[in-house]
Amino acid sequence: MTQEQSPLSPEMYFVALAVAAIAAVPGFGLAAKALALILFLILHANWPMAQALWVYRHIPTARTPLPFVGNLFDIFGSRGDLHLKYREWQKEHGPVFKVFLGLSPAIVACELDLCREITLRRAQCFNIRPTPGPKGQAALSKEQQHQNQTGIFNTQNVRLWKGLRSNANSIFHSADHLASFSPLMKETALELADKLSKVPEGKPVDIWRCFGDMTLDVVGSTVFGVRFRSVESEEGAEAVKACRTIFKHNLLSPLVNPYVQIASLVPGFLVPAVVWCAERWPTAAMRELKWAGDILRRVTVEVYDYAAGEVQGEGERAAEKEEESASAPAGEKDGKGDGTKPKLEFLGTSFLKSFIEATNRDTGDKLTKEEVLPQAFIFLLAGYETTANTLGSTIYSLTQNKACEQKLIDEIDTLRKKQQDPDDLPGYAELKEYHYLNGVLQEVLRLSGPAPLFARRCSKTVDLAWQGGRVGTVHEGTAVHIASHCLHTSPKYWPDPERFQPERFVPGSEIYDLQNRKAHMAFGQGPRMCVAADFALTEAKLALITLYRRFRFDHNPDHEMKTAIAVTLGPTNGIEVLVRSRA
Numbered sequence: 001m002t003q004e005q006s007p008l009s010p011e012m013y014f015v016a017l018a019v020a021a022i023a024a025v026p027g028f029g030l031a032a033k034a035l036a037l038i039l040f041l042i043l044h045a046n047w048p049m050a051q052a053l054w055v056y057r058h059i060p061t062a063r064t065p066l067p068f069v070g071n072l073f074d075i076f077g078s079r080g081d082l083h084l085k086y087r088e089w090q091k092e093h094g095p096v097f098k099v100f101l102g103l104s105p106a107i108v109a110c111e112l113d114l115c116r117e118i119t120l121r122r123a124q125c126f127n128i129r130p131t132p133g134p135k136g137q138a139a140l141s142k143e144q145q146h147q148n149q150t151g152i153f154n155t156q157n158v159r160l161w162k163g164l165r166s167n168a169n170s171i172f173h174s175a176d177h178l179a180s181f182s183p184l185m186k187e188t189a190l191e192l193a194d195k196l197s198k199v200p201e202g203k204p205v206d207i208w209r210c211f212g213d214m215t216l217d218v219v220g221s222t223v224f225g226v227r228f229r230s231v232e233s234e235e236g237a238e239a240v241k242a243c244r245t246i247f248k249h250n251l252l253s254p255l256v257n258p259y260v261q262i263a264s265l266v267p268g269f270l271v272p273a274v275v276w277c278a279e280r281w282p283t284a285a286m287r288e289l290k291w292a293g294d295i296l297r298r299v300t301v302e303v304y305d306y307a308a309g310e311v312q313g314e315g316e317r318a319a320e321k322e323e324e325s326a327s328a329p330a331g332e333k334d335g336k337g338d339g340t341k342p343k344l345e346f347l348g349t350s351f352l353k354s355f356i357e358a359t360n361r362d363t364g365d366k367l368t369k370e371e372v373l374p375q376a377f378i379f380l381l382a383g384y385e386t387t388a389n390t391l392g393s394t395i396y397s398l399t400q401n402k403a404c405e406q407k408l409i410d411e412i413d414t415l416r417k418k419q420q421d422p423d424d425l426p427g428y429a430e431l432k433e434y435h436y437l438n439g440v441l442q443e444v445l446r447l448s449g450p451a452p453l454f455a456r457r458c459s460k461t462v463d464l465a466w467q468g469g470r471v472g473t474v475h476e477g478t479a480v481h482i483a484s485h486c487l488h489t490s491p492k493y494w495p496d497p498e499r500f501q502p503e504r505f506v507p508g509s510e511i512y513d514l515q516n517r518k519a520h521m522a523f524g525q526g527p528r529m530c531v532a533a534d535f536a537l538t539e540a541k542l543a544l545i546t547l548y549r550r551f552r553f554d555h556n557p558d559h560e561m562k563t564a565i566a567v568t569l570g571p572t573n574g575i576e577v578l579v580r581s582r583a
């Protein structure tokens with residue numbers, strides 16, 4: 001079953017025929033015919049939902065869906081806590097149920113073996129992610145459509161994804177590359193520690209914001225070969241502001257861009273009218289997202305042009321150009337006179353360069369600029385908030401579990417003494433000895449990781465079953481949600497699941513063997529799993545070692561910690577802490 005009908009489908013003719021038939025029925029008044037017509041149009045618009053309710057009738061529906069909107073009110077009534085809603089519905093309906101995101105169904109899986117079936121054993125049938133259908137896509141900006149078509153995260157073109165993914169794997173899964181990234185990560189972590197050391201004792205600091213600046217700097221320097229200098233600058237780079245703007249909005253919410261929902265509902269011939277309205281009267285969120293998208297796209301184009309220049313042996317010329325631009329008076333730097341161009345400092349090496357040099361390993365073709373740019377955009381976004389949220393949640397969790405904070409400090413101090421140069425930070429290989437630190441991060445990711453669920457779209461109709469149950473036939477086009485937070489907090493896999501216990505992940509601890517660590521899916525699972533999991537963990541470990549060597553943290557008693565899912569699960573009002581020097 002496809003998510004939507006194509007705008008060019010014979011649907012239009014069918015509707016016209018039905019309308020003509022209703023109008024021609026003899027013996028009924030105008031009012032009766034108008035009523036019949038309205039009923040017919042409502043039924044027609046909601047046909048995909050009616051069809052899905054029938055086809056998946058054996059799968060319980062979380063809540064009775066409303067016409068047009070499905071369960072969107074149930075879902076967005078939960079203020080972004082979709083993962084908590086799923087937990088509630090799992091208790092009511094069992095390990096599999098369905099919800100309607102508008103007219104389209106999503107099957108929600110909350111059972112470990114079923115999630116492994118979808119993401120591993122049947123990965124060939126679930127190898128893409130859901131995106132709005134063709135009518136909904138039309139209501140997105142041209143840039144967003146291009147991003148969805150060619151970006152590694154959302155592309156529906158499996159061949160393109162395979163090529164992009166194998167290039168990304170060769171960087172992010174190489175110990176040598178990861179080791180080469182760590183000096184830049186260390187440098188940025190040290191800058192953050194220096195910044196914190198200047199904060200007067202007792203003055204609350206939003207540590208989550210600080211981590212946001214840091215992670216953007218790390219992605220900038222490692223992935224793009226650019227220094228954004230967001231940690232050092234007071235205001236933070238413009239790119240940080242743009243990233244924050246994007247992550248502020250719940251992109252799943254129909255309120256952000258209601259035109260996508262409307263375009264999906266109307267017959268194909270009305271879609272251009274909806275697109276026209278979307279361009280004329282964008283919502284405030286659409287305007288903000290456009291501003292942020294334009295900034296980030298400009299950054300990525302600038303970085304691409306520099307890196308491409310280097311690849312072609314024109315690095316010096318590009319650097320000179322950059323120098324000229326840097327010495328030009330503010331407002332003239334980008335030649336547009338608006339003075340808004342981010343001040344970029346190029347480092348010369350970058351992951352982006354290898355993408356520019358690469359060929360699509362599947363097709364053998366060289367990647368074009370149009371194919372590389374969306375990847376740069378995604379890596380910038382993916383590398384920013386996920387790791388910042390994880391680090392922020394770690395500091396917060398340790399302020400609430402002081403015995404764990406002490407154990408972590410003990411491990412950091414003990415391993416520091418073993419180092420040849422105790423002032424240096426551990427290298428990539430030495431990080432493997434930090435078992436407790438690893439346990440802390442895994443436990444934070446289990447309980448409050450930034451991605452408490454992830455999604456797949458069925459690309460090939462399949463009969464789905466798992467040890468102990470059967471979902472039945474899942475049709476092509478249907479979305480499937482892996483409710484990882486349900487797995488992460490189930491007593492079936494984690495004894496005393498709500499308790500913060502890093503020892504669950506520390507080999508040799510008393511509780512290590514009692515956990516089912518296969519049920520830990522904070523980075524997703526299978527071929528579409530996060531490509532940069534090791535990168536993110538290395539960055540987080542170096543930051544935590546740097547900070548806990550010098551400080552302890554207390555939660556500001558006047559600050560209330562609140563979280564919600566926007567793009568990722570994170571704090572809604574920052575994480576305020578008091579920084580205590582250990583000296």
Ligand code: HEM
Binds near residue numbers: 382521523530533535
């Ligand atoms: C703690 C930090 C992070 C977490 C928890 C995280 C989590 C995730 C999750 C859950 C997915 C979806 C996996 C799936 O569908 O099976 C994902 C995908 C992805 N992540 Fe991360 N991520 C993190 C950091 C990063 C960083 C730092 C980068 C890049 C520098 C990154 C780049 C990506 C990309 C490119 C994908 C799409 C992979 C594909 O579809 O082939 N992530 N991540």
